Amino acid sequence: MTAIIDGDMLIYRAGFSCEVETKWGEDLWTLHTSEATLKNEVHTFVGNLRKKLKLEDVKIVFSPKSNFRYALFPEYKANRKGKRKPMGLRALRDWILESYDSCVAEDMEADDLIGIMCTRDPENTIAVSGDKDFGTLPIKWYNHLKDELTTTSQEDADKFHLLQTMAGDTVDGYAGIKGVGTVTAARLLDKKGATWGTVLEAYEKAGMTEDDALLTARLAYILQDKDYDPVTKKITLWSPKQ
Numbered sequence: 001m002t003a004i005i006d007g008d009m010l011i012y013r014a015g016f017s018c019e020v021e022t023k024w025g026e027d028l029w030t031l032h033t034s035e036a037t038l039k040n041e042v043h044t045f046v047g048n049l050r051k052k053l054k055l056e057d058v059k060i061v062f063s064p065k066s067n068f069r070y071a072l073f074p075e076y077k078a079n080r081k082g083k084r085k086p087m088g089l090r091a092l093r094d095w096i097l098e099s100y101d102s103c104v105a106e107d108m109e110a111d112d113l114i115g116i117m118c119t120r121d122p123e124n125t126i127a128v129s130g131d132k133d134f135g136t137l138p139i140k141w142y143n144h145l146k147d148e149l150t151t152t153s154q155e156d157a158d159k160f161h162l163l164q165t166m167a168g169d170t171v172d173g174y175a176g177i178k179g180v181g182t183v184t185a186a187r188l189l190d191k192k193g194a195t196w197g198t199v200l201e202a203y204e205k206a207g208m209t210e211d212d213a214l215l216t217a218r219l220a221y222i223l224q225d226k227d228y229d230p231v232t233k234k235i236t237l238w239s240p241k242q
Helices: 007-018 035-053 068-072 089-099 110-120 132-136 154-167 182-192 196-205 210-220
Strands: 002-006 020-023 029-032 057-062 102-104 125-128 140-143 148-151
Touching: 002 007, 002 035, 002 110, 007 035, 007 057, 007 089, 035 057, 035 089, 057 089, 057 110, 068 210, 089 102, 110 125, 110 132, 132 140, 132 154, 154 182, 154 196, 154 210, 182 196, 196 210
Parallel strands: 002 057, 002 125, 057 102, 125 140
Antiparallel strands: 020 029, 140 148
């Protein structure tokens, strides 16, 4: 079994957890970190993961600076601009790329490349991330924040994607239907059916258009193997089933 690890989340969590505050006097504080501590944090995480999931291999995937979602919606993740990154982030990322079986995705987020790899070989791979968006994929997924290993069916993955389309994702900076959160979205899908028609009806009721719904659905969707041609590197955007 091979774990495909969300490298973006890994280095952020490692970075913040290794920072140390020091008070030097009445009013002087500093914040520092150690590259050795950062590296050890990653080694420990990967080592524990190998034992817990009985892994044969691990691969760590990072996001590039930009990806196709910015062309669809320039404000994608704009809410993160200006927020402080943990110390040593770039150095830790570079070290992982040199020291582990790892790579940077091209024109897509780490989530997408993980989705492609795991749906290509679902029997022999496990996605590792604390990002709830992995619930939109029909794969084995280990949420290391909750210590939960889940196998998601195609039906449940499709339903969660529709839920995300209705509720939006404030973490990634895009809205769904105003006044509709995850609880309301789940209730509507259960009551009226987990279909694109249910999503459109809710959007129209809120005075929004089908184009609004489609844009949100494409932002919320993590790519799968069927959506990517590795030869031409062409990405096929999500479209509702006819």
